Amino acid sequence: MSIISKDIRKAINLLQEDQLVAIPTETVYGLAGNIFSEVAIGKIFKTKNRPHFNPLIVHIPSVSKLDQIVSHVPEKAKQLADTFWPGSLTLILPKSEKIPDLITAGKDTVGVRVPNHPTTLELLNQLPFPVAAPSANPFNRISPTKPEHVANYFEGKIQMVLDGGACEKGLESTIIGFENEEPIVYRLGAISLEDIEAVIGKVAVRNTKENRPDAPGMLLKHYAPKTKIVLSDNIDRDLQQYASEKIGILGFENTYKHASISHQETLSSQGNLQEAATNLYQALHRLDEQDLTLILAEKFPDEGLGKTINDRLKRASS
Numbered sequence: 001m002s003i004i005s006k007d008i009r010k011a012i013n014l015l016q017e018d019q020l021v022a023i024p025t026e027t028v029y030g031l032a033g034n035i036f037s038e039v040a041i042g043k044i045f046k047t048k049n050r051p052h053f054n055p056l057i058v059h060i061p062s063v064s065k066l067d068q069i070v071s072h073v074p075e076k077a078k079q080l081a082d083t084f085w086p087g088s089l090t091l092i093l094p095k096s097e098k099i100p101d102l103i104t105a106g107k108d109t110v111g112v113r114v115p116n117h118p119t120t121l122e123l124l125n126q127l128p129f130p131v132a133a134p135s136a137n138p139f140n141r142i143s144p145t146k147p148e149h150v151a152n153y154f155e156g157k158i159q160m161v162l163d164g165g166a167c168e169k170g171l172e173s174t175i176i177g178f179e180n181e182e183p184i185v186y187r188l189g190a191i192s193l194e195d196i197e198a199v200i201g202k203v204a205v206r207n208t209k210e211n212r213p214d215a216p217g218m219l220l221k222h223y224a225p226k227t228k229i230v231l232s233d234n235i236d237r238d239l240q241q242y243a244s245e246k247i248g249i250l251g252f253e254n255t256y257k258h259a260s261i262s263h264q265e266t267l268s269s270q271g272n273l274q275e276a277a278t279n280l281y282q283a284l285h286r287l288d289e290q291d292l293t294l295i296l297a298e299k300f301p302d303e304g305l306g307k308t309i310n311d312r313l314k315r316a317s318s
Contacts, residue, residue, distance in 0.1 A: 003154075004147045004161045008123055011162045015040075015127060020047060022136040022150040023059075023123065024164025025115040027088050027172050027190050028143040028281065029150050030059070030133025031158070041102050041132060047157055050139045053212055054219070056103050056132040057090050057111040057173070061124035069112050069130065071096050074181045076200045083199050086116035088169055088190035092177035092215055103132055111215055113173055119164040134216060135172065136161075142225055142288065142316075145170050145281045170278035171308055175215040176203070186215035188308040190277065207311065222315040223281075225288035229295040229317040231310075238296055248287040250297040250313075252276055263290045273305040280309060284316070 005011075011021045015032065018039040023032045031048060033040030035058055045052055058069055063081050066073065070093040073081075077091050095110035104110050115121065124131070135143040136150045144150045145167040154161075174189030174196065185193065185205040197203055209218045227248070232238045235249065239258040249256055249264040253271040256264065265283035267276035287295050297313045300306035 003151055003159060004163050006119075006163045008119065008126070008162065011123055011160055012126055014160055015131065018043075019160075020044060020158045022144075022147070022154070022158060022161040023120045023131070023133055024147070024162060024167065025059075025117045025120055025133070026168045027115070028145050028167055028170070029136040029147065029161070031136040031150075031154075032059070032131040032133040034129050035103055035132050036098075036100065036129050038100065038102060041100065044132060044134065047154065048134065048137070048139050050134065052102070053105050054216060055105040055107060055111060055213070056134050057113060057216060058099070058103065058130050059113060059115055059120070059124060059133050060130045061121055062086075062114060065130065066112065067096075069096055069099060069110060070094055074178045076181070076183050077176075077178060079200055080176065080183075080196070081114075084191060085114040086121065087114070088116065088171075088173045089113060090173040090175040090187075090189075090215070092175060092186065105212065107212075107214070109177065109214070111175060117164055119162060123162065140219075140222055140224055142284045143172060143223060143281050149281075149285055166282070168278065170280055170282070171305070171312070172217060174308075175217065177214055186213075187217035188311045189217075190305070190308070192304045193307060194304060220315065221318040223312045224316040224318075225284050225295065227288050227292050227295050229297055229313070231299055231313045231317045232296050233299045235296055235298055242294055242296070245294040246292050248290055248292040248295045250283055250287060250295055252298050252300055254298075262292055263287060273300070273303075273309070276300070277305045277309060280312065
């Protein structure tokens with residue numbers, strides 16, 4: 001029997017009983033639990049096999065709930081929240097004393113966002129608590145953008161995936177923290193660097209930290225399929241180099257011909273970076289099911305969401 005269901009009332013009941021429910025967002029599916037339940041948060045780390053040094057993101061239904069989660073909001077954070085919430089932006093801010101250390105990996109800051117998905121906003125508005133919801137995948141694996149991805153990962157381990165269809169954005173949220181009130185991008189995401197800078201001016205990017213990361217997504221290896229993946233700036237050349245392999249291609253807008261190609265995914269035949277971003281993880285899931293020995297992933301233009309896609313492919317191939 002499938003764990004996928006559209007029953008919001010059932011999801012609410014499970015979350016109130018300290019169970020986990022996978023929830024849809026516009027970015028990826030999240031594995032949600034009550035932030036004030038040590039039992040539920042413990043289950044998130046255990047189910048994902050996620051290390052406890054990697055902090056979780058708190059999801060709230062509206063900006064009006066922010067003061068329950070954080071103790072201070074810098075001016076530029078307010079501008080970003082006003083512009084992008086509900087949406088694919090996570091802010092790392094000084095936490096309220098109410099927020100458990102388990103959520104923040106012992107740090108005095110907490111990641112928080114208002115997701116932009118009608119099903120999950122309806123859920124959050126009916127819950128008496130916020131939820132933590134890291135991506136609903138085993139640690140380091142490809143993020144899920146369809147309810148079936150989550151069911152394939154966790155059937156028998158969680159009781160429900162709240163079905164909200166395929167995720168519109170297909171990439172995780174952009175994460176921004178603040179040091180001395182100045183913004184720093186800790187994770188490139190579904191909102192491009194250019195769109196962020198159009199609101200608050202130039203921002204620094206510091207998006208890799210192996211030891212006690214400031215935010216999710218900063219580890220060198222992440223978002224990875226089981227199949228070995230190579231990030232390529234010249235697919236034709238690398239097809240010759242790896243000709244003995246059973247190859248899958250993850251391309252931007254072109255298709256390639258070679259006897260070694262067993263399966264090919266083109267993310268946007270129109271060369272549209274948003275379409276490519278939306279399709280990225282679904283394509284990686286399909287490639288990972290093909291019994292390949294190698295995935296050649298084409299490097300994207302280093303602009304807009306191309307920067308985020310390259311970041312994900314670089315970590316997947318690390």
